[in-house]
Amino acid sequence: MSFRTIGKSNLKLSAITFGAWAVGGWMWGGADTNDAIEAMKAAYDHGITSIDTAPAYGQGDSEILVGEAIKGISRDKVQIMTKFGMRWDLPDFKGPVHSVSKDNDGREIKTVKFAGRESVIYEAEQSLKRLKTDYIDLYQIHWPDETTPMDETFEAVIRLKEQGKIIEAGVCNYDTAQTAEANDLIKLVSNQVPYSVLRREIEDELVPYALKNNIGIIAYSPLERGLLTGKITSDYKFNAGDHRATRSWFLGENLKQVNQFLARIKPIAEEKNVTLAQLLLRWTIDQPGIVIALAGARNAKQAIENGAAMEITLCEEELLLIRRAAGFVKMI
Numbered sequence: 375m376s377f378r379t380i381g382k383s384n385l386k387l388s389a390i391t392f393g394a395w396a397v398g399g400w401m402w403g404g405a406d407t408n409d410a411i412e413a414m415k416a417a418y419d420h421g422i423t424s425i426d427t428a429p430a431y432g433q434g435d436s437e438i439l440v441g442e443a444i445k446g447i448s449r450d451k452v453q454i455m456t457k458f459g460m461r462w463d464l465p466d467f468k469g470p471v472h473s474v475s476k477d478n479d480g481r482e483i484k485t486v487k488f489a490g491r492e493s494v495i496y497e498a499e500q501s502l503k504r505l506k507t508d509y510i511d512l513y514q515i516h517w518p519d520e521t522t523p524m525d526e527t528f529e530a531v532i533r534l535k536e537q538g539k540i541i542e543a544g545v546c547n548y549d550t551a552q553t554a555e556a557n558d559l560i561k562l563v564s565n566q567v568p569y570s571v572l573r574r575e576i577e578d579e580l581v582p583y584a585l586k587n588n589i590g591i592i593a594y595s596p597l598e599r600g601l602l603t604g605k606i607t608s609d610y611k612f613n614a615g616d617h618r619a620t621r622s623w624f625l626g627e628n629l630k631q632v633n634q635f636l637a638r639i640k641p642i643a644e645e646k647n648v649t650l651a652q653l654l655l656r657w658t659i660d661q662p663g664i665v666i667a668l669a670g671a672r673n674a675k676q677a678i679e680n681g682a683a684m685e686i687t688l689c690e691e692e693l694l695l696i697r698r699a700a701g702f703v704k705m706i
Contacts, residue, residue, distance in 0.1 A: 375420075376389040378666065379590075380512070380542070380544075380564050380590040380592075380665055381561075381562065381564055382561060383541075383561075385453065385511055385512065385542050387423075387424040387453050388421060388423045390421075390655060390659070390680055391425065391592070391667070391669070392413075392414055392417045392422050392425045392668075392677065393426050393668035393670040394428075394439070395431045395670060396670045396672060397410035397413065397436055397439055397672070398427075398431030398432025398433075398435045406672070409672060409673045410439050410672070411443045412674045413672060414439070414440065414443035414444070415443055416677045417678075417681060418452065420677070422677065422680065422681050424452070424455060424666070425440050425454055426456070426592070426594075426668050427454070427455070428460065429456070429457065429458070429501055430460040430462065430485060430516065432477075433462050433463075433477055437456060440505055441505045455512040455514065456501050457513070457546060458489065458494050458497040458513065458514075458515060458516065459497075459516045459517060459519055460472060460516045460517065461485070461486055461488050461493065461497075464486055464488065465484070467484075470487060470521065471484055475617075487519045487521075489515055489519040489522050489530075490526065491530045494527060494530035494534070498510070498513065498534050509538060510539065510540045511542065512541065512542050512544050512563070513531060513544070514545060514546050515527065515545050515546060515548075516546050518547065518548055518552055524552075524555055524556060524559060528543070528560040531543050531560060542563045543561065543562060543563065544562060544566060545562060545566070546565070546567070547568075548567075549580065550583045553583065553584070553589065554583065554587075557587060563589065564591070564592050564665070565580070565590075565591060566592040566594055567591065568595045569593035570593070570595060570598050570602065571602070571657060571658070572598060572632070572635075572705070577663075581662060582663075591663045591664050593658055593659075593666065593668065596654065596658040596667045597651055599621075601618075601623055602650065602651065603651045604633070604636045604651075606629065606633075607629075608629060610624075622706075623705060628706060631702075631704065631705070634703075635703050639653065639695070639699050642696070646686055648683070649679060651669075652680075652682060653688075655667055655669055655680060656684070656688055659684070
């Protein structure tokens with residue numbers, strides 16, 4: 375495994391980081407608790423020492439499972455990344471709603487974006503309890519909160535940093551202007567945004583800004599929620615509650631185009647004796663500005679395969695060939 379320094383910090387993260395959204399079960403049709411813990415343990419055993427989670431992933435369930443998975447590991451040997459600013463426990467909140475969905479028990483929940491000063495402090499304390507730790511390596515705002523002044527939000531984050539409860543601060547899903555504004559208020563080390571071979575919009579403005587200002591890009595959904603593994607076919611059956619079942623990228627002509635793209639690059643994977651997922655994880659981590667790629671796993675086998683992606687070497691010609699092949703995909 376390769377370890378990379380994130381932004382202007384001393385924090386080193388594994389280039390492939392365990393993405394713990396799916397293990398929380400929420401929006402993924404549930405999750406097997408034992409498999410989830412074993413997946414994270416196997417990831418650690420194979421060099422993936424960093425884990426990215428969030429309170430909203432299963433309404434606390436993901437963080438609890440992360441805490442269980444790292445139990446017994448020396449705290450300085452694992453890096454915990456979590457988030458704040460997505461509350462599901464504010465039924466009377468009057469601000470914008472991020473999503474309405476079902477929790478893991480089938481109850482309807484309303485998730486809102488809120489990063490007020492006291493809410494940020496409260497969320498950090500709750501995350502520390504669920505994770506069973508006394509500090510968080512990288513604390514990230516989950517989504518921009520347009521109802522709270524940005525300086526109020528990051529004043530709270532600075533307070534947490536001064537108290538030693540967090541080590542570094544990052545943002546998620548911020549555009550270039552928002553990133554610049556936040557970076558004027560606090561030393562940002564990262565911005566976690568969606569990025570894959572099929573979704574490269576950040577290359578236009580955000581990546582150049584990040585490179586110039588030494589802010590690390592953490593790519594989430596580099597495999598587009600499993601779409602780029604090659605396992606999703608027209609007759610694939612999703613579990614009840616899996617959000618992908620109605621996501622346009624997994625349907626009809628879009629799915630057909632994606633699988634045609636995967637067929638074009640499959641010879642590269644076969645030549646290297648690796649999976650499509652491993653090939654595209656390696657492609658992602660080799661792109662300018664991309665410091666970390668998040669990869670989820672529902673079981674130990676998937677986690678081990680994700681870690682092995684760093685053993686692949688891609689030459690410039692292969693990197694370009696994959697990019698060009700993706701250019702034929704026109705999602706509708």
